[in-house]
Amino acid sequence: MTGLELDHVGFTYPKAKRSVLSDVCAFFAPGTISAIRGYSGAGKSTLLYLIAGLDVPTRGQLRWNDRPVLTGDLTEYRRRVVSLIAQSYLLFPNRTALENVCYPLLLAGKSRQEAETEAREHLRSVRLGEELYRRLPGRLSGGEQQRVAIARCLASHTPLIAADEPTGNLDEENAREVMGILQKLAEEEKKTIVIVTHDRMIADLAQKQYILSQGQLLTE
Template sequence: MEKMIEAVNVSYIYQTKYQKTKALSEVSCSFERGKVYAITGKSGSGKSTFLSLLAGLDVPTEGTLSIEGQDIRKMDRDAYRLNRASVIYQAFHLFPLLTVMENVMFPMELQHVARKEAKVRAQEYLRQVDLPETLYKKMPGMISGGEQQRVAIARAMAAGGEILLADEPTGNLDSQNEQVIVDLLCKLAHEKNYAVIVVTHNEAVAAAADVVYGMKDGELSVVRE
């Protein structure tokens, strides 16, 4: 299968006035469409830094990270996040003052999709993540954690990209909701052909992944392929 994302000898160094910290050390790997990837590792091992690079929020200090053959350094990374890659977080990070529906519509509005059209599409995405229609007009603070994470996934789908990056997506959920989210992520990869990359501590999430990488002290290794 065609490589969607490819990292070759990617290193990342945090540099302050007084010290340098190597957060990633010569990481090489690739990600394909239609698969779920899990990156496991302890806190501070460099998982989130790697996810940040994959999301185009930063660029590698050394090495090459390319998206479908294009170097991320030379890309319009804002447009990349807007149209191709979405991130979901452990703390959900929905806009607290927007309704569930408005949160899902937001990326489409950023893409200048007409409001009416955005609304129709948002309803469709919310249906796909099995969110009851009664919650559409509620504020995020009024719904459960599992429901909020489903809204975050619907919002990621609304952006219309093909890469879904997730940082501990089940970290704040109970086991029942955890399974729902894992199933959803797998469905996106296997049915919608997304490349889903999940950073997690959770073994159940890792078990559901097609490929598992381990991260230790900034170095990436294959755990299961």
């Protein structure tokens, strides 16, 4: 079965008394957007970090296309399978907006010129003004950084996208625009997309909705 399976996933932070995730089971299918909501502190970002391969579950298993993620090479998984739009964006602070988006393209072997041409297309698609391309992230607003992070994710061309509040810093028009981009990626490129959102309107645009509560993922 293609897609991402979470099989009884649990997670406890080192030295923490209680687990954040106790028993998460879910299957995220290609061509769909799944939206996860839940209280602040429920563990939504923690779950996306596990999906993005930036942390490893303390219990259970993740499988991508039926293959266990954790026994394989996580670097390969992070590079080729999944890209994360993090809640705090995780942009490279010493690289410009354009360089941030070029990064995965250069990593994939494109020439600097090819990378830059494509990066500009992605930055245009998230409606970032051209005058901002040469700025460092620290000199961009939250919403502008968010759009750079989304453009970088588009440039990664991974089949799995995990997005933590991808519209959290955007006005309604830009939020709908970003959701339109994600919907198109799901429909046309059959990407598997998992987003975390507090926004009901955004969640309603997803095919599947979940609530993360008491360490478990419940279907709405």
